[in-house]
Amino acid sequence: MLADKVKKIIRQSYQNISQALPDYQVRKEQNYLVAEIAKTLAGEYDKRRRIMVAEAGTGIGKSLAYLLGALPVAMQLNKKLVVSTATVTLQEQLINKDLPFFLQHSPLNFKFALVKGRQRYCCEHKLFQLADANNDQLPLWQDKPTKQDLAMVKRLHKAYSDGKWQGDRDSWPTPIGDNIWQLIVADKHSCSRALSHHQHCPFHRARDELDKSDLLVVNHALLLADTELGGGVILPEPDQCFYIMDEAHHIPSIARDFSSANIQLNSSISWFAKLEQLNRKVAQQVTARSCIGPGIEMVESGLAVKKELAKVAEFFNANAQLFSQDDSCRFAMGELPDALNLFAAAIRDESKICLKALNKILSIITESLKDGSVKTKVAEPLMAEVGIAVQRLENFVNLWYMLAKEPSAKQAPLACWAKKIQAQEPDILLAASPIEVGGLLEHQLWSQAAGCVLCSATLSALSSFDFFRQQTGLKQQDGTQYLRLKSPFDYRKVTLSLPKMRYEPGTDNFDSELCDKVKQFIEPNQGNLILFASYWQMRLVAEKLDGKLDAEILQQGQLSRQALLEKYKKYCDKGTTAILFGTGSLSEGLDLPGHYLTNLIITKLPFAVPTSPVEEAHAEWIQSKGGNPFIQITIPEASKKLIQSCGRLVRKENDWGRITILDRRLVTRRYGQGLLDALPPFTRNIEQ
Known part of the structure; x- marks a missing residue:
């Protein structure tokens, strides 16, 4: 039960915040x-099973809601509250605006911190080494440093020494070049807390703050990286955390990316050939006899892997017909040909032996550094080099475990494919990925966490959570709570218009008619956003309308996103006609409130054609079970994207305008009514 003390804190916090916010309106x-x-x-x-899926429409104020509802409960139950987002923009809003405001007006005394990956921090010891070294003894510099490089290192060192910089790359006022950052970045092998001279490095000090903080702000990628490692490696243990996953509609795709692996065949063959050289280097610099055995094992297993990889290369060279016109080859239902299956099993087993030996060598170097038998300036570059080898081999092993995996009738197959890379040195990419990650999320996150709240403005598709449940591994009767809250905004201020069209997408004359209709529906002296299904279509219409409009057409891709929007907004602020052409990537995360957008034109329903190997494999699997990929995947995805696209027009309570959709399939096809019904209650103008 919710304790009376917690209820009182929530009520008091709400009262304080509502009084502190100007023009605050109570939202039921x-x-x-x-x-x-x-x-x-x-x-x-x-x-x-303390899990909730909450779709909260625009204007509800979900950030404030989950802080009010979750933080008092988390603190009472002695749990960490981890707020995870998909975008940097929302992270910055939480850290710089929402959380300081909440802390000021809440009776709760809490600490919060932004959690970043190790790669965003410098290593104190490496920075001091680089700053103190003479130019003629810079073993860390790969190329001779310029005067500007050396000056930058001195500035970084001085600012850090003076306590004016905490070693976080993002907080330095100007960009730090990759050639410098890679020499001072913290890595998990050489910058280890087990080494006394690294205990106070920025990354480790940042991690100390986690223990002192009640609320942690992370991104989805970092959260899923932690859960993939078993949890409790980067963040606190999952059973000690309540997770708030804002922008939760991104979770399935990010989880899939994290579970995939790939290698390049020829470059891997070359890399394994260099392990003998690495072993000689270790033997020369580390005198410990215990290194001899693992070194021999690493070289022997590496040569065995190299030999098997050469057979794989020969297989593809002898079977060029496997590759399609786009130089790709996807293995149906994730099943490799028999010959490749044998190679995959051998490579998996030998690479696992090689990885074990490499990890043993790294451990011996670390111990040698601790006991003083190897000097720091020798050990640390060597640890970094062996550490990079370990990371590369971990990805390699993961791929061959997937490629060699036996198919199971109970699980969805993996997507496995090869692709020719046309470069200065041609190669073949081998890759594998799960097509469904619901089981992984259940195993690694939902069943392990103390509690989870998944929220977003767009989680349902076709007015149902079924598609999201299928993507995330949640079930209707597993104890998970579901909530759909409509936006409090008056959507009747927006007109949804479906004008008459002679042609539908896919017919020969649609693009020609599209040019005429876009020109017809551009509103003068207003903010106009036109969303296209592809760059090709966008450029075609822009070219046809060039010089035929009384305003400049601003196209996505011509400038950086920020520069493009700044230019567009300048036209809006002047009260002149502003026209922005964009593709599907502008249908989400684009905030153009008020006069910045009053006229939105959607040229085509956002049906995604399965072109990636993962999407193709997913569609193939559904068909193999007697399903229909268009009904089960394409239409639900289109529903979510259409809602997001229409959402660009309504960002604030008083926003108004017109949305025009130039795709008559909304009224001519059976699925159209479901797509329309899932949209907010706009005032409709559907021409018959």
Whole structure:
């Protein structure tokens, strides 16, 4: 049950915040969301399964709602609150605006911190070494440093020594070049807390803050990286955390990316050939006899892997017909040809032996540094080099484990493919990826966490959570709570217009008619956003309309996103006609409130054609079970994207305008009504 003390804190926090915010309006949807989050995490619905999926429409104020509902419960139950986002923009809003404001007006005394990956921090010891070295004894510099490089290192060193910089790459006012950063970046092998002279490095000090903080802000990639490692490696143990996953609609795709692996065949053959050279280097610099055995094992297994990889290369050279016109080859249902299956099993087993030997060598070097038998200036570059080899081999082993995996009737097959790389030195990419990650998320996250709240403005598709459940491994009757809260905005201020069209997408004359219709529906002296299904279509229409409009057409890709939007907004601020052409990537995360957007034109329904090997494999698997990929994947995805696209027009309560969709399939096809019904209640103008 929700403790009375917690209820009192939530009520007091809400009262303080509502009084402190100018023009604050009570939102019953926000109040309900606060209560449901608090009750779910307190275990009122299910003590063993404290999970909620909440779709909160634009304007509800979900950030404030999950802070109000989750933080008091987390602190009462002595859990860390981990807020995970998909974008840097939302992270910055939480750290710089929402959390300081909440801390100021809440009776709770809490600490919060932004958690970043190791690669965002410098290593104190490496920085001092680089700053103190003479130019003629710079073993760390790969190329001779310029005067500007040396000056930058001195500035970094001085600012760090003076306590004016904490060693975080993102907080330095100007970009730090990769050639410098790679020499001072913290890596998990040489910059280890087990080494006394690294205990105070920025990354380790940042990690110390985690123990002192009640609330941690992370991104989805970092959270999933931790869960993939078993949890509790980067962040606290999952059973000690309540997770708030904002922008949760990104979770399935990010999880899939994290579970995939790939290698380049010829470059891998060359790399394994160099292990003998690495072994000689270790033998020369580390005198420990215990290194001899692992070194021999590493070289022998590496040569065995190299030999098997050469057979794989021969297989592809002898079977050029496997590759399609785009130089790709996907293995149906994830099943490799028999010959490749044998090679894959051998490579998996030998590379595992090689990885074990490499890890043993790294451990011996670390111990030698601790006991003083190897000097720091010798050991650290060697540890970094062996550490990089370990990381590369870990990815290599993961790939061959997937490629050699036996198919199971109970699980979806893996997507496995090869692709020719046309470069100065041609190569073949080998890759594998799961096509469904629901089981992985259940195993690594949902079943391990103390509690989870997944929220976004767009989680349902076709007015149902079924598609999201299927993607994430959640079930309707597993104790998970589901909540859909509509936006409090008055969507009747926006007109959804479906004008008459003679042609539909896919017909010969559609593009020609599209040019005429876009020109017709551009509104003068307003902000106009036109969303296209592809860059090709966007450029075609822009070319046809060039010189035929009384305003400049700003195209996505011509400038950086920031520069493009700044130019567009200048036209809006002047009260002149502003025209922005964009593709699907502008349908999400684009904030153009008020006069910055009053006229939105969507040229085509956002149906994604399965072109990637993973998408093709997913569609193939669904068909093999008697399903319909278009109905089960394409239409639900299109529903979510269409809602997101329409959402560009309504960002604030008083926003108004017109949305025009130039795709008559919304009224001519059976699936059209479901797509329309899932949209907010706009005022409709559907021409018959």
